[in-house]
Amino acid sequence: MDHQAFLAAFPRLLSTTISSSPTRFHGFLNLGGQDCEICIEAPNFPYAQDVSISTEMTFLHLVQKNEELLKTNSSVTLVDYLKNLQEVCTKNTTTKFGQTFSSHLDCFVLLQHLEIIGWSKISTISTDFSHICFQMVDDENRKHLMDITLTSYPEGEPTVKVDMPNGLNFRWDTKEGLKGVVQQWEKTVQQHQxxxxxxxxxxxxxxxxxxxxxxxxxxxxxxxxxxxxxxxxxxxxxxxxxxxxxxxxxxxxxxxxxxxxxxxxxxxxxxxxxxxxxxxxxxxxxxxxxxxxQLDGSDDEEEEDWGGECVVCYSLHLEDKLPERTCDQCHKSFHLECLYEWLRGLPTSRQSMNLIFGECPYCTKAISCKVPA
Ligand SMILES: [Zn+2]
Ligand SMILES: [Zn+2]
Missing domain, CATH: 3.10.110.20 (RWD domain-like)
Known part of the structure; x- marks a missing residue:
């Protein structure tokens, strides 16, 4: 009965196991408006749990994503599962499992473009395709990543985030799509070698x-x-x-x-x-x-005293600031904030305009410092 219902829904998917409860199917399924050859292993037929599908590369990602969703939906039947897959693969659809694709994202075009770019260049991709992270390795074996955010595709220009001195200045061409951006990114990375x-x-x-x-x-x-x-x-x-x-x-x-x-x-x-x-x-x-x-082989826990740390707080970084004031007498360094707080606490210090005068915390010679902004 289940098998007949399945055949009625997908007449072009034939069982390759002779049984009333088949586990293997082979045939054609309409995905994204085109007939794709597809092989299905469904060990829990009529349920879709643990199903594995092989099909054309263009849809493999969607299939894999759907398989992920199945892990939490053990009661989904194979018929429903495949219908859902068809919906996902048809552009501008909403899947049954609660994944909403932006109606501005033409997933079919996007997947075709990603196929051309090559899946090996993709590091991660969000389930709704709105975030894609591309990866590359340059001539010196440095790894680079590019984060892309899509709001519409292919019409809308994507938001691009890269770790480069001036970001990525790219020209958006809807015909080229992401392929053009990836090429411009790779070229810019090469230019920074x-x-x-x-x-x-x-x-x-x-x-x-x-x-x-x-x-x-x-x-x-x-x-x-x-x-x-x-x-x-x-x-x-x-x-x-x-x-x-x-x-x-x-x-x-x-x-x-x-x-x-x-x-x-x-x-x-x-x-x-x-x-x-x-x-x-x-x-x-x-x-x-x-x-x-490492060079002298010592495993001295303490950083050697090189005089760069702030003498007031004993550290190099105060949030992200470095000690920027140095005593002219003893050459010790201070964070502006630390020195100011120190001087302010001295009974002998005096303030004039935006300068405070007092004694160096280290050598007690006269020192002044600007009032921090
Ligand atoms: Zn300090
Ligand atoms: Zn000093």
Whole structure:
């Protein structure tokens, strides 16, 4: 009876097992307006539970998604399941299992386009197809992701999120669809290879103080020069190997000669050398290496005292801020907020306009600081 009902609903799907309760079917099913060859394994016929289906690539994703839904719907019959699958595959439909597809998303066109792009380039895709994450690996084996949000397809321009210095400037062409965006993204990633090579080399060599977790969009790094000076390096996106913008931070008697030397000798910047090599050779300083701990083999828990941490709160980062005030006498550093709070608590401190004057928390020599904004 169940088998007859099934045959009545899908006359072109024939059982390949001779039994009143068949478990295997082979034939054609109309999916998304076209006849697709389909093989069905239904161990719990007439129920669809644990069904497995193989069909054309274009619909495989939908089939797999439907299979996921089945896991929580053990009482769905195979007839209902296949009817639901047909509905899902027909554009602008709402599935029975509560998945609503945006009526502005032409899923059939989208799936065809994704097929052309290649499923291997897709990292994740949301069940309603509105969010797609593409993946790629560049020449240097760096992995990149692109998040796409679709509100309508193929007419509407998607929202694109990438981890690159200036985002992705793409031209939207409804005929090309996502394929065009993926191509422009891949091209832009290739164009940034030199930049990321330079930054990767810097990250692998120098101790990076900021950002805490640099990603591909970050072109600035704050590194540690000698015990008391840090320098923020802003690498040029267009000419990554050229002299970067360097902003020194530390006691003025230490930073002033560095700025003077760099201004005088900037033409000695050699684009064939790394940033670290250039800085060391031009400025005559040592850049603190990333893994000095590993290099000398010690497993000292404490970061060695390099003088960069705030002497008031004993940490480097206060939220995402670095110590930006340095005592000219003892060269110790402070977060602006920490120093201000410290000075404010001293009975001897005095405030004038937006400056507060008092004694250095470390060496008790005179120090002043701006009132934080
Ligand atoms: Zn602090
Ligand atoms: Zn001091």
């Amino acid at each position: 030199e930049l990321w090579n330079v930054l990767d080399e810097l990250d692998e060599t120098a101790r990076i103080l900021d950002p805490i977790n640099p990603t591909r969009k970050h072109t600035k790094r704050r590194i540690l020069l000698s015990n008391f000076v840090t320098v923020q390096i802003a690498v040029s996106v267009q000419h990554p190997q050229s002299l970067p913008q360097c902003q020194f931070l530390g006691a003025s008697q230490l930073t002033r000669p560095l700025i003077a030397t760099l201004t005088e000798k900037y033409q000695e910047w050699d684009t064939d050398r790394s940033i670290v090599n250039n800085l060391e050779s031009i400025l005559g300083v040592t850049v603190v290496r990333k893994s000095s701990k």
